[in-house]
């Protein structure tokens with residue numbers, strides 16, 4: 235295993251002495267930024283779409299909104315996220331004459347994509363809430379939106395928290411594609427180290443370990459959140 | 471206080487309420503009984519438009535809560551394109567209106583004048599449903615307390631959010647109501663920790679916290695264990711004695727007899743009998759009511 239020792243040595247040189255850890259930290263930051271902000275945007279969009287889906291169906295406006303949501307969800311679920319990312323960065327931006335950083339574009343695409351998935355999660359969450367809750371809110375004179383935001387969505391979110399945690403983990407893992415548009419993420423940091431040192435084994439092992447630790451930490455945090463939100467179920 | 475005018479509710483082919491016209495005055499305690507599936511809940515839920523009537527109107531305190539039913543407004547029909555056409559063909563206006571009502575001839579688009587008249591009428595007689603509902607308390611069979619809120623939050627959410635009361639006023643009122651039902655010590659717990667009877671009594675005071683003018687009860691004790699029925703009925707009786715206007719759907723005949731100022735028998739989408747409790751229980755007229763009572767009382 236002398237060869238492996240040398241590989242570790244080499245990695246350490248590039249990681250520590252040549253400042254590769256800076257790239258890793260930046261990559262870690264970007265990975266988390268994209269996943270966290272992406273999920274936040276996703277939850278907001280997803281909740282809005284889910285609310286449209288469960289609105290009373292009589293009105294014409296609801297029908298139009300529903301169709302828009304259909305197109306949106308089909309597009310973002312029906313194409314690979316890499317394709318969406320490439321389209322946004324290399325097609326949409328130049329066409330619109332806009333000049334955003336690849337990080338901003340990555341965050342936006344992750345948010346929009348996540349919104350499509352979260353909308354389905356959120357819809358099932360909303361439908362898992364007893365319809366009597368909506369009725370009670372409306373009977374008191376609260377409107378649809380208020381009852382939704384104060385009563386239904388909090389209960390729905392609680393029900394879907396494990397699934398939402400999964401979605402977050404998916405996003406963290408998927409961030410490894412943002413280097414396609416040049417965003418500095420974890421993959422790019424380690425890949426650069428590999429390219430510079432002509433030695434990929436150790437960088438990729440370390441990268442894998444970091445992803446595993448990230449996922450474990452997130453899983454732990456979701457569990458903790460679930461417990462604290464579970465208080466309205468506890469018997470006193 | 472509440473008027474139902476030719477209230478009709480259909481689910482597809484199924485007619486659940488068939489042109490029910492009924493007036494409920496302030497101070498009345500109207501108890502509705504009838505066979506299961508007869509339309510009692512649907513009728514009650516139409517009164518605050520939790521179910522939207524298929525046709526007919528619901529009027530609360532002189533204001534229209536449901537949508538306008540054009541067939542109930544001759545002036546509206548008179549300016550419809552259909553009516554004008556009939557008149558142009560030589561029919562007299564009054565007959566034309568009657569014909570349109572009888573044969574339900576109004577179409578989706580009845581011309582600009584109709585539209586203007588409709589809008590005008592809307593402004594004149596309609597009240598925003600969410601505003602009307604503030605004055606119509608509703609109590610459900612399954613309580614429907616907000617699971618994500620504490621008891622105190624359940625009681626104060628609507629009055630505070632709708633700016634009917636300040637937070638302090640709402641909490642003072644809630645405190646008073648909780649003391650009244652002996653559950654003040656539960657103010658900070660979540661509904662899942664309460665018994666059925668406690669939940670229902672809190673659901674009742676949640677409605678009361680809005681200072682409603684009328685209360686609707688849909689089988690308030692049907693989901694309760696027998697030993698908890700008494701405490702809920704007792705609270706409803708107290709409210710009745712204090713003069714609250716009420717419409718109650720129930721299977722508790724003893725309670726009905728005690729609390730009702732008027733009994734309604736709803737079956738087959740109609741109000742088959744409306745009478746004082748004495749008349750209703752001792753001298754029922756409609757054969758279906760006689761049959762119903764003999765069954766209920768045997769059990």
Ligand SMILES: Nc1ncnc2c1ncn2[C@@H]1O[C@H](COP(=O)(O)OP(=O)(O)O)[C@@H](O)[C@H]1O
Pocket residue numbers: 481484486504505506507508509510511512513
């Ligand atoms: N949302 C609905 N869709 C279809 N049918 C319904 C719906 N709600 C009620 N019904 C039907 O309407 C009838 C009357 O129901 P309901 O008013 O609940 O009766 P009750 O309260 O007297 O038992 C029943 O036959 C029921 O199946």
Ligand SMILES: [Mg+2]
Pocket residue numbers: 510511512689
């Ligand atoms: Mg019923």
